[in-house]
Amino acid sequence: MQFHLVLPGLAWPRSGASHAAGDLSLPALSALLGHAQASWQPAVAPETWLVARFGGTDVRLPYAALRRAGEAPPAADAHWLCCDPVHLHFSRDKLLLADASGLGITADETATLIAGLNDTFADIGRFEAPAPDRWYVALTDEPRPFFHPLPDVNGRPVQLFMPEGEDIARWARLSNELEVWLYNHPVNAAREAAGQRVINGVWLWGAGPADVRLQAPAPRIQADAPFARGLARFAGVDPEATERYLDGTGFAVVSSLQRPALHLDATAWQAALQQLEQHWFAPLLAALKAKRIRTLTISAPSDKHCLQLEISAGSLWKFWRKPQTLAAVLATAPQPASTTP
Structure with missing residues (x-):
């Protein structure tokens, strides 16, 4: 016992x-x-x-699918990717990333941004946000690159943690498009006017095979x-x-x-x-x-x-x-x- x-x-x-x-x-x-x-x-x-x-094992662990399953039972036919909101800023000549834990994103801001993402990027997948600091995108196919986990990148230079492996150009392009869209969104204009840090990027990560087998410790x-x-x-x-x-x-x-x-x-x-x-x-x-x-x-x-x-x-x-x-x-x-x- x-x-x-x-x-x-x-x-x-x-x-x-x-x-x-x-x-x-x-x-x-x-x-x-x-x-x-x-x-x-x-x-x-x-x-x-x-x-x-x-x-x-954390090698190619489907972190996004696991985390999404902890929010609520997810759609069984989707491949999940964390699409977490972040703040990107330059320090000297390095682009640094700060996660959403210090951004104070509201539920209303989240709902507005997620609705806009689904309208603008419907061809990519379905965006969801069970919480203001935890966003996801449901995809029809499993992404092939290796994406570095957000905790590893937080507070560090982004260029050290770019996707690796296959099909990275597609995902780099998508990240850039999402950054441009967020930068120009009225939500961020309002945040900037209020003296708040803007939500000017997302960090894509957590892809992996959905058939992982686990055993409960109790x-x-x-x-x-x-x-x-x-x-x-x-x-x-x-x-x-x-x-x-x-x-x-x-x-x-x-x-x-x-x-x-x-x-x-x-x-x-x-x-x-x-x-x-x-x-x-x-x-x-x-x-x-x-x-x-x-x-x-x-x-x-x-x-x-x-x-x-x-x-x-x-x-x-x-x-x-x-x-x-x-x-x-x-x-x-x-x-x-x-x-x-």
């Missing part, structure tokens, strides 16, 4: 003398940490880490992010909500810490951590004490380093082990290898 809780963003990056978790009252988490066997694993993107838990899965929910659905499990721990064994992916950690938003990260204390850490600690579960694993995958915690019900009887703060555990994170010029 075991439970696996996955928390991308838990390993908040340490900066300066204090830590974002330093002043928080988290008695249940501190008790769990005091009895945990902690280890630091190699850095890995949370999405790549999750794919491995479902028995897959019969019961809780997940909130569309990609994790899509993995569960492809593995034949209908994912449940993540508002709280549902008593019993299972596998849960709770992503409430991920975006605040990415943007170094300490206030939002602390609020999410306190919600986890109430709805996850305290109930899981109670389940361990009552031996309704025998083992709890907490994983925090990150592209900086991956924290793994193992807590057994038997270890809770080791009264000499004292509670430990999250800040103290995170302070043991391995430092990046120094480089010499």
Whole structure:
């Protein structure tokens, strides 16, 4: 009887003398940490880490189809491509990309732009936007190039991440046409007049074969992010909500810490951590004490380093082990290898 809780963003990056978790009252988490066997694993993107838990590989993974499946059951006959809105800007002589997480795109703006894309580019495919920062295009044929994932490109020079492989000229041309159309759209004229960054591009990515086979890591899965929910659905499990721990064994992916950690938003990260204390850490600690579960694993995958915690019900009887703060555990994170010029 075991439970696996996955928390991308838990390993908040340490900066300066204090830590974002330093002043928080988290008695249940501190008790769990005091009895945990902690280890630091190699850095890995949370999405790549999750794919491995479902028995897959990220080589030509149909990320777009998986993420779209996590939004709602998609059309079975479509080949999906993420078509996420971005802001492109020059810094010195390099064209940089910023994803939509900091653009504040509204639902009305999204609806207007998606309607225009479907009117103007109907010969390409059908555009959809379940959320203002997550757009898709449904295609009749699978795209042949390799498209670099958006998280790899965010904040970096676009020219380093152009499509590779077959038929790249077609997709480069389409990207340029979409950029021109967006640049000239009244939505962006209004954003510019209001002093907001414009939505002047999309990033096409996530193509892959639709027949990927996955295996669920547990019969019961809780997940909130569309990609994790899509993995569960492809593995034949209908994912449940993540508002709280549902008593019993299972596998849960709770992503409430991920975006605040990415943007170094300490206030939002602390609020999410306190919600986890109430709805996850305290109930899981109670389940361990009552031996309704025998083992709890907490994983925090990150592209900086991956924290793994193992807590057994038997270890809770080791009264000499004292509670430990999250800040103290995170302070043991391995430092990046120094480089010499």
